[in-house]
Structure formats: C-alpha cells, structure tokens
Amino acid sequence: MKKIFVSLSVAFVLVFSVLAAGVLADSHTAKLRVLHASPDAPAVDVYVNGDLTLEDVPFKADSGYLDVPGGTHNVEVFAAGTEYAEGAAVLQADLTVEAGKAYTVAAANLLESLEFVVAEDSMEVTEGKTKIRVGHLSPDAPAVDVGVIGGDAVFSGAEFPGITDYAELDAGTYDLEIRLPDGTQVLPLEGTELAADTVYSIFAVNTADSLEVIALVDYEAAASPDGMPTTGLGTPEQNQINWLLVMAALGATVAGGGVLLRKRFQH
Amino acid sequence: MKSEALAENPINALKSDGIAPLKIIIPSIGVEAEVQHLGITDNGEMAVPSTIDEVSWFEPGYKPGANGRAVIAGHVDGIDSPAVFWDLSKLTAGDEIIVEGEDSQLLFKVYAMESVKLELADVESVFGYRSSPELVLITCSGAYDYGRGTREERLIVYAELIEQ
Numbered sequence: 387m388k389k390i391f392v393s394l395s396v397a398f399v400l401v402f403s404v405l406a407a408g409v410l411a412d413s414h415t416a417k418l419r420v421l422h423a424s425p426d427a428p429a430v431d432v433y434v435n436g437d438l439t440l441e442d443v444p445f446k447a448d449s450g451y452l453d454v455p456g457g458t459h460n461v462e463v464f465a466a467g468t469e470y471a472e473g474a475a476v477l478q479a480d481l482t483v484e485a486g487k488a489y490t491v492a493a494a495n496l497l498e499s500l501e502f503v504v505a506e507d508s509m510e511v512t513e514g515k516t517k518i519r520v521g522h523l524s525p526d527a528p529a530v531d532v533g534v535i536g537g538d539a540v541f542s543g544a545e546f547p548g549i550t551d552y553a554e555l556d557a558g559t560y561d562l563e564i565r566l567p568d569g570t571q572v573l574p575l576e577g578t579e580l581a582a583d584t585v586y587s588i589f590a591v592n593t594a595d596s597l598e599v600i601a602l603v604d605y606e607a608a609a610s611p612d613g614m615p616t617t618g619l620g621t622p623e624q625n626q627i628n629w630l631l632v633m634a635a636l637g638a639t640v641a642g643g644g645v646l647l648r649k650r651f652q653h
Numbered sequence: 654m655k656s657e658a659l660a661e662n663p664i665n666a667l668k669s670d671g672i673a674p675l676k677i678i679i680p681s682i683g684v685e686a687e688v689q690h691l692g693i694t695d696n697g698e699m700a701v702p703s704t705i706d707e708v709s710w711f712e713p714g715y716k717p718g719a720n721g722r723a724v725i726a727g728h729v730d731g732i733d734s735p736a737v738f739w740d741l742s743k744l745t746a747g748d749e750i751i752v753e754g755e756d757s758q759l760l761f762k763v764y765a766m767e768s769v770k771l772e773l774a775d776v777e778s779v780f781g782y783r784s785s786p787e788l789v790l791i792t793c794s795g796a797y798d799y800g801r802g803t804r805e806e807r808l809i810v811y812a813e814l815i816e817q
Contacts (some may be wrong), residue, residue: 482798606720618793
C-alpha cells in the first residue's frame with residue numbers, strides 16, 4: 387500500500403500561535419478532513435488560507451481529522467507539485483466551520499467538473515448502538531439503495547453528489563449491498579461488522595464500471611471523567627522546571643518553518 | 654478495482670483494537686513504570702495510583718494504539734519526594750514514549766505540551782476522540798493550592814503513535 391505524507395504545519399502553527407491555556411482544546415477548533423474522491427483527477431495539494439496543508443493526496447485518500455480554528459477558511463486545491471498562485475486553483479471554496487464540530491470535505495466529480503461536497507460529521511452515538519451514513523460520490527453511477535441483502539433498504543435513493551443523514555442501528559454483523567432501486571446488486575458488502583459506539587461514513591467512489599467503497603470512522607465513543615486527576619501528594623518547596631520554556635521551544639520549532647510534525651495516513 | 658473491493662470488506666478493515674498497557678517507558682527522562690488500570694473516583698475525577706512509582710491508564714476511555722486519546726496519569730511528587738512524573742515537564746517534541754502490552758509494544762512521539770489551570774482544562778478534549786491513535790500523559794504542575802489540596806495546574810503531554 388502506498389504511503390503518503392501530510393504536512394500538518396499549518397494547523398500546528400495556527401494552534402501554537404496562541405500561547406494561552408487550553409490552546410489545544412476542542413472548544414476553539416473544528417475538525418476537518420479532506421477526501422479525494424475524483425476518479426480521474428491527479429494527486430492534489432490542498433492549501434488552507436494560502437498555506438500548503440495537505441501534500442500529494444491521491445485519489446481515495448483521506449487526511450484524517452485536522453484541527454482548524456472555527457471560522458471561514460479559504461480552501462484551494464491544486465494538482466500536486468503545482469506552484470501556488472492566487473486564483474489559479476482547480477477548485478476553491480470559502481468553507482465556514484464551527485468550533486466543536488466535525489466536517490468532511492470531499493473533492494468529487496470528474497476533473498473537468500470538480501466540486502466540493504461538504505457534510506457535517508456526527509460525533510455522538512447512543513451507547514451500544516452503531517451509526518452509519520452513505521455518500522454517493524461516483525459521478526456517473528445512478529441513484530442507489532444500500533440495504534440488507536434480501537431485506538430492507540437502510541438508505542434509499544442515494545444520488546450523486548450527496549451524503550445521506552445517519553441511520554442508527556443495533557451493533558452487529560450485516561450482509562449489506564449497494565443495489566439499484568429495482569434490486570439489482572451493484573456491490574456486495576457481506577459480513578459488514580458495525581461496532582457499538584462507533585459512527586461510520588461509507589463513500590461509494592470511482593466510476594460506475596469500477597465502483598468501490600471507501601469506509602471511514604467518524605467517531606468512536608468512550609468514557610471521559612468529569613475532572614482531571616489529582617497527581618501530586620505533597621507540597622515540595624522547589625519549583626518545577628519552568629515548563630513555559632518548553633512551550634516556547636515548541637512554538638519556536640514550529641514557527642521556524644521546519645516541517646517537523648508530519649502525519650502519515652492510510653488509504 | 655472491483656475485485657479488490659470484493660476481496661476485502663473495507664468497513665471491516667477499519668478496526669483499530671489497541672492494547673491493554675502494562676508498562677510505560679520514557680527513555681529521555683528515565684521513566685519506567687507499571688501501569689495500573691483505573692477508572693473514575695467518587696468525585697468524578699480520573700483515578701490515580703496510591704503509590705508514587707506507578708501510573709494509571711484511564712481504562713473506561715480509549716486504549717493505547719486504538720484511535721482516540723489514551724490517557725495515562727502519574728504523580729509529580731509524593732509527600733516529601735519526587736514521583737514518577739517529576740521530570741515530565743522536561744520532555745520536548747519528538748521524545749519517545751513506549752507503551753508495553755502483554756505481547757506487543759507501541760511507540761509514541763511527543764508532539765505538543767501544555768500546562769493549564771485546573772479550572773480551564775478541557776477534560777472532554779483531553780480524553781477525546783481522534784482519528785488516529787494518541788497518548789496523553791498528565792501530571793500536576795504549578796504552585797500548590799492549599800485550599801484545594803492540589804497543584805493549580807495540570808501538565809498535559811500529547812503524543813502520536815508512530816507506525817512501525
């Protein structure tokens with residue numbers, strides 16, 4: 387499997403630009419993930435507010451969730467390796483994200499009609515249940531249903547370019563299929579294990595004659611305490627090392643322009 | 654390729670199981686400690702060991718190696734002496750943290766640190782979901798607050814899993 391690297395320098399510079407308490411807190415940032423779903427487009431570079439944020443993203447790859455400040459961001463897509471020039475992007479949009487929420491931004495359709503498909507992602511699920519939704523990102527495929535083989539449709543009439551609402555189901559193993567509304571099977575997904583406390587997005591991508599599925603986890607629930615641990619028993623006189631220096635050093639490293647913080651992602 | 658999609662159910666390929674941590678090793682500050690599995694105290698806080706040479710993993714949360722933030726806490730000091738995480742503030746970005754399970758080990762690298770006032774700590778975020786595996790270490794920092802019986806701040810170290 388081909389591995390690619392993503393530069394997270396932009397996100398980190400933004401995060402570290404405010405040296406205040408709680409800078410890494412969710413209350414200040416939104417989660418944003420980018421998905422390359424254009425079957426005939428080359429690998430792309432993604433610029434956020436003019437800064438290279440994702441590098442060499444191939445078809446079917448996703449970035450995982452990046453932390454970005456709430457607000458409106460200028461998102462531009464270029465063919466990988468293209469020199470950045472304002473206004474020259476193959477695809478551009480001003481995306482508004484709200485702190486505390488999560489979003490999927492898919493670059494979809496054929497290259498000549500490239501478009502963003504944006505959806506807000508769920509970060510909650512009823513305890514013990516599973517949640518799933520379907521994105522139809524195959525530009526020339528007809529409307530489809532997704533349902534249990536020989537049984538009911540879970541999603542009906544999903545059309546390009548669209549992402550359905552979530553359906554909450556009992557956790558378990560399902561023999562699913564993508565099918566035409568008349569029942570003709572398009573793609574089997576037998577033995578699909580949908581785990582408890584987990585939220586999924588299933589994207590149908592590529593052209594109709596090569597239809598395939600990208601599965602992503604949007605969220606997995608786990609318990610959280612109400613309070614931080616009490617991790618000191620005594621009252622030593624001596625001060626600890628001034629950790630603010632540590633923060634300053636980290637900030638300087640990032641601001642220094644070296645892309646030290648890289649994230650590897652799978653597709 | 655259609656044949657590939659058929660051969661492997663892409664939804665089932667998403668599983669990230671993680672490990673139950675038994676030991677944590679932080680070479681750069683000479684830490685090697687047993688990991689207890691603890692939950693929530695009666696007053697709703699993350700529970701910590703009663704000893705100063707062991708640490709605790711927040712068992713009801715995310716597992717190390719699975720997506721999300723697995724949290725391990727340790728004391729900074731005992732009644733009159735330094736404890737297991739005394740030197741945690743000396744970590745810097747890129748330092749390695751090794752978490753051992755029964756028959757596997759995971760390598761994490763520090764990518765950020767912050768010390769926040771207790772009342773400003775975003776607990777939900779510190780213990781929150783991420784789309785990749787992370788490890789969070791917590792200890793006390795700041796001046797001792799006699800009124801509350803604890804230090805005023807928490808030092809939080811964020812590390813990401815390095816694929817091996």
